[in-house]
Amino acid sequence: MKRSQFGLGFWLLLAPLLLWLVLLILLPHVDLLLISLRLRSGPGTYRFSLHHYAEFFTEPLYWRTFLRTAIMSLLATLLTLLIAFPLAYYIAKMMRGRAKQLLFLLCLIPFWVSELVRTYGWMILLRESGVVSGLLQWSGLTGAPLEMLYNDAAIMVGLVYTAMLFMVVPLITTLDSLDDSLIEAGYDLGGNGWNLLWEVVVPHAMPGIVSGCIVVFMLTLGNYLTPTLLGGKDSLWFTEQIYTQFITRFNWEQGSAFGILLLLLSSLMVWLGLRLSGQSFTQVMGR
Amino acid sequence: MPVLECASLTKRFADFTAVDNVSMAVEQGSFYSILGPSGCGKTTLMRMLAGFERQDSGNIRIEGKSMTGVAPNRRPVNMVFQHLALFPNMSVAGNIAYGLKRRNTPSAERERRVGEVLERVGLAGSGNKRIEQLSGGQQQRVAIARCLVLNPQVLLLDEPLGALDLKLREHMKIELKRLQSAFGTTFIYITHDQSEALVMSDRVAVMNHGRFEQVGSPQDLYYRPGSAFVAGFVGDNNRWQGVIEQRVGAKVRVRTEQGLPVEAQAAAGFQGGVGDAVELFVRPEAIRVQLQDGGGEAENRLQARVIEIVFDGARSRLQLRQADSAQEILVNLPHTPEFATLGPGDRLYLSWHAHQCSLFTVGAGR
Amino acid sequence: MKSKVTKLAGLLLGVAAVTSLQVQAETLRLLTWGGYAPQEVIELFQQETGIEVKVTKSNNEDMISKLRATGGAGFDLAQPSQDRISSAQAEFNIYRPIDLARIKSDLFIPSMLEATVKNTSIGDKVYGVPHVWGTSGLVVNRKAAPDVRDYTDLCDDALAGRVSYRLKRPTLIAFAFALGEDPFAAYGDRAQYARILEKVSARLTECKPNVKKYWSGSDDLLNLIRSGEVVAAMAWDAGGWKLNKEDPDTTFVAPKSGALGWIDTFALPRKSKAEDAAYQWINFVMRPDIAAKITAESSYFTASKGASALVEKEQTRRFEESFPQAAIDNIKWYPPVPAGLEEMEGKVLDRIKAHR
Numbered sequence A: 001m002k003r004s005q006f007g008l009g010f011w012l013l014l015a016p017l018l019l020w021l022v023l024l025i026l027l028p029h030v031d032l033l034l035i036s037l038r039l040r041s042g043p044g045t046y047r048f049s050l051h052h053y054a055e056f057f058t059e060p061l062y063w064r065t066f067l068r069t070a071i072m073s074l075l076a077t078l079l080t081l082l083i084a085f086p087l088a089y090y091i092a093k094m095m096r097g098r099a100k101q102l103l104f105l106l107c108l109i110p111f112w113v114s115e116l117v118r119t120y121g122w123m124i125l126l127r128e129s130g131v132v133s134g135l136l137q138w139s140g141l142t143g144a145p146l147e148m149l150y151n152d153a154a155i156m157v158g159l160v161y162t163a164m165l166f167m168v169v170p171l172i173t174t175l176d177s178l179d180d181s182l183i184e185a186g187y188d189l190g191g192n193g194w195n196l197l198w199e200v201v202v203p204h205a206m207p208g209i210v211s212g213c214i215v216v217f218m219l220t221l222g223n224y225l226t227p228t229l230l231g232g233k234d235s236l237w238f239t240e241q242i243y244t245q246f247i248t249r250f251n252w253e254q255g256s257a258f259g260i261l262l263l264l265l266s267s268l269m270v271w272l273g274l275r276l277s278g279q280s281f282t283q284v285m286g287r
Numbered sequence B: 001m002p003v004l005e006c007a008s009l010t011k012r013f014a015d016f017t018a019v020d021n022v023s024m025a026v027e028q029g030s031f032y033s034i035l036g037p038s039g040c041g042k043t044t045l046m047r048m049l050a051g052f053e054r055q056d057s058g059n060i061r062i063e064g065k066s067m068t069g070v071a072p073n074r075r076p077v078n079m080v081f082q083h084l085a086l087f088p089n090m091s092v093a094g095n096i097a098y099g100l101k102r103r104n105t106p107s108a109e110r111e112r113r114v115g116e117v118l119e120r121v122g123l124a125g126s127g128n129k130r131i132e133q134l135s136g137g138q139q140q141r142v143a144i145a146r147c148l149v150l151n152p153q154v155l156l157l158d159e160p161l162g163a164l165d166l167k168l169r170e171h172m173k174i175e176l177k178r179l180q181s182a183f184g185t186t187f188i189y190i191t192h193d194q195s196e197a198l199v200m201s202d203r204v205a206v207m208n209h210g211r212f213e214q215v216g217s218p219q220d221l222y223y224r225p226g227s228a229f230v231a232g233f234v235g236d237n238n239r240w241q242g243v244i245e246q247r248v249g250a251k252v253r254v255r256t257e258q259g260l261p262v263e264a265q266a267a268a269g270f271q272g273g274v275g276d277a278v279e280l281f282v283r284p285e286a287i288r289v290q291l292q293d294g295g296g297e298a299e300n301r302l303q304a305r306v307i308e309i310v311f312d313g314a315r316s317r318l319q320l321r322q323a324d325s326a327q328e329i330l331v332n333l334p335h336t337p338e339f340a341t342l343g344p345g346d347r348l349y350l351s352w353h354a355h356q357c358s359l360f361t362v363g364a365g366r
Numbered sequence C: 001m002k003s004k005v006t007k008l009a010g011l012l013l014g015v016a017a018v019t020s021l022q023v024q025a026e027t028l029r030l031l032t033w034g035g036y037a038p039q040e041v042i043e044l045f046q047q048e049t050g051i052e053v054k055v056t057k058s059n060n061e062d063m064i065s066k067l068r069a070t071g072g073a074g075f076d077l078a079q080p081s082q083d084r085i086s087s088a089q090a091e092f093n094i095y096r097p098i099d100l101a102r103i104k105s106d107l108f109i110p111s112m113l114e115a116t117v118k119n120t121s122i123g124d125k126v127y128g129v130p131h132v133w134g135t136s137g138l139v140v141n142r143k144a145a146p147d148v149r150d151y152t153d154l155c156d157d158a159l160a161g162r163v164s165y166r167l168k169r170p171t172l173i174a175f176a177f178a179l180g181e182d183p184f185a186a187y188g189d190r191a192q193y194a195r196i197l198e199k200v201s202a203r204l205t206e207c208k209p210n211v212k213k214y215w216s217g218s219d220d221l222l223n224l225i226r227s228g229e230v231v232a233a234m235a236w237d238a239g240g241w242k243l244n245k246e247d248p249d250t251t252f253v254a255p256k257s258g259a260l261g262w263i264d265t266f267a268l269p270r271k272s273k274a275e276d277a278a279y280q281w282i283n284f285v286m287r288p289d290i291a292a293k294i295t296a297e298s299s300y301f302t303a304s305k306g307a308s309a310l311v312e313k314e315q316t317r318r319f320e321e322s323f324p325q326a327a328i329d330n331i332k333w334y335p336p337v338p339a340g341l342e343e344m345e346g347k348v349l350d351r352i353k354a355h356r
């Protein structure tokens, strides 16, 4: 009797979703896990082993790159938040009508071109024979050409730029829903800008902040083009390591182990983020 | 000396004047209402008092000190917002303690005062509740307590009962008045509901198109409206257009457009003469209704037939038509037994005194 | 209602027609390097045979990865380097043998054909025939960096921040030769090879501050040199000659310790669907007139016999300027890579990359 609660139609409607989940998300990950747990014991033959995970922990190069990627991603997320928050606040709370839509659109413009083109744009700006260097020389601020590419700062600039939209949009959405009179009430009761920010605005925007941070962190962690192109000889990004293992080393087993580790890291970070901010997943993703 | 005074306040948005040359003086400890239709500029006026809008001209003084250039968080006034604006992420106690924290009140004293004010508004023990756990009326009281705990010179309330249902609104009217006299704080209360203003206020300012039409006690406004607008806005009224047929001193006879002659008494300063167009107001509740002609000394006496009974409990009305002139008249339905069988078409005898009519020349106020 | 049905039927018919057309027109899916299949040559081939050529640009590692992922499907003809075939075939079984009888062998320079066939054989099965050959050496702006004669000269303090090379196995091999070792001789001796790698690794780590950027694609490198940001680099000869056309100061220099010679081949992916077309393409592009067109377009030389006679004079002059007879004799040709070495090299490359 209970079964009739979900009729045939329900299951038919659900089928594409389930199929999508299983085929495109679950299966590849299971496959990745299985590959990562085997060790080549001869041409074309394999046996079960944790070797590739051991390799990760014993080879400083790998876990250092991993750590570096995680820390840089966290930093990029934080920077993106710090830059995006005032911007989002300005757009959501200070702007009205057409000006608001226009500014919002302006934030979208960089995303009309592909990530590759955007990154090349930064390379044209920052390279030694590039626009910024040229301007600095022309204005007499520096005598010689200045190389601003191929360092961590350049990576950071690229990452933050790429991630900006994914922070600004959820922030604008949550801030938009903040009643202006809450802020005025705070002022009226003797508050000033700073403690209003912390006690009224930020708590209200928390779901947006957390969802923005989660998305930006995951995007940054999984970014490949930006760190490799802007980082040059010192880029060292974990996805690059995965790519190398898969493509140039033909070592799918090691690459898979790295992939699983990266997946674990991002899941852990999402969990921690939700935990620390006291948000629930549905609350955050509902934004 | 009044606790709050403003002189010739004006506020324009682009070429629209929202508040037009308003002056007011509010006595310490009084309940002062500003009553006007939606869009007449009440909120704008209040936001200027609180400091959220800057006046274009005029000035505001609180306890004699000019408020020009003083930020909202430094004015000795607090505001209860139209939608309350309670902080949803804080508990009830957190909301009330917010302003005290901003004043660096020591935490022990803070706790004591929060507890005290909660008790006075009848919410003792609710300090740890979340805002959304409270009913609408309780939230109302938290919003007020949040301000009162700071002992403001003046408490500004912007249609705080607007969002409540009718029953609760009736209850809160009494409650608010009680709170105000218990705390002794000066209230400036905005509303578009004349009943709220009449029930609670010591003084009421009636506002229209950015201007104050009349300031007075509820009784003044009800019995002696200063303008056609006030007469129409405060309480219900029969509103008739007509022309002065005869004037002898204060005694005036008006013939309405439908042709009904009405004896009225001109108020002091009424300028109208014979032939002038006027508006004439008679309150439904001022008209005596009888089944037989009872005689008496009332100047206006006539017969009319029932067209319709508009049943609304205690506020039920009769729609009547006078036989000769076809003038329609609204009167209260008496709830005495002899009227129980009344039906459309029945004849009634009406009478009222000349001094119960209000008279205004058209276009020129009084 | 009726019109909707007819529209739908028409749409379906249209789709069917398009797909059947696609099946009829034969296509050759070519997995190759940039410059090996110029548009002009593709068009001539289609005029002559009616076969359409679809080009996917790639490199050695990428070719192997792509074919490995599909077990040798998705492409009809690939062009890996001759030293990378036998180990990949042994490990992943991604190619099928070439039927030499279907190749017009008199179109090939005999010595090159013979060497490639030998290097790409497993047992009596042949997996590759030669197409394009070239060398890795130095591309130098002779005005800005007059003293660069060998790979290790790139580490000269005077050139700090002005040099570039790839972080790939050819660089390891090149530096090994420049440091006086013979890595090819050590291919069979892992301990010896590890020792050499250690030495090279130390040198490349030390050299890292000199490097502007490890280049990844040849356009990337050419732009760095054109803008003057890089004045000396380890790179392919063709790139040097391309730049020489634009700026006579810059050209390819065969290093003192020897340029590294590579031969890129034709190999048949195991699940090739257009074998006939593949053989036709091979025999077509090896024709001297066609091979000369490829050289003119990309500066690469081919294994086509008699094509060099058709190559324009300027091109020959550049070649001779870079390669005196002694330098030609000194070219180190890559022998097939034994399995396992690349893993060792990989770790060394990772460490160099990670060093700060």
Ligand SMILES: Nc1ncnc2c1ncn2[C@@H]1O[C@H](COP(=O)(O)OP(=O)(O)O)[C@@H](O)[C@H]1O
Residues within 6 Å of the ligand: B013, B018, B036, B037, B038, B039, B040, B041, B042, B043, B044, B045
């Ligand atoms: N910031 C503003 N900009 C332009 N017009 C405004 C602004 N605030 C209020 N108004 C206009 O001023 C008039 C009075 O508004 P308000 O004071 O809110 O009226 P009330 O509170 O009496 O309903 C309205 O017509 C409103 O549209």
Ligand SMILES: [Mg+2]
Residues within 6 Å of the ligand: B042, B043
């Ligand atoms: Mg209002």
